[in-house]
Amino acid sequence: MTTFQGLVGVAWRKSSYSDGGDNNCVEIADGFPGVVPVRDSKYPSGAVLLFPAAAWSAFIGCVTADRLH
Numbered sequence: 001m002t003t004f005q006g007l008v009g010v011a012w013r014k015s016s017y018s019d020g021g022d023n024n025c026v027e028i029a030d031g032f033p034g035v036v037p038v039r040d041s042k043y044p045s046g047a048v049l050l051f052p053a054a055a056w057s058a059f060i061g062c063v064t065a066d067r068l069h
Contacts, residue, residue, distance in 0.1 A: 007037060007048055014041065028056075 012027040027044075029037040036056040038049045051059075062068050 010037065012039065012041075012044070 007029065010029040010031075012029050014025050014027050025041050027039050027041050032050075034053050035050045036053055038051060038056075040046060
């Protein structure tokens with residue numbers, strides 16, 4: 001199992017498209033070259049997924065282009 005220690009004290013942010021609720025979306029952290037840390041805002045002390053930056057960009061591109069049906 002790989003442990004990633006670089007997430008202590010990270011500033012998390014929500015999408016500007018969130019409806020403003022505290023616990024209803026994913027959050028990401030910036031400043032990690034090559035990866036995008038993602039967590040569920042309902043469980044801030046829970047698991048963090050690390051996506052390759054290119055894969056995250058491709059996913060966001062599909063979401064914004066409304067290509068996920």
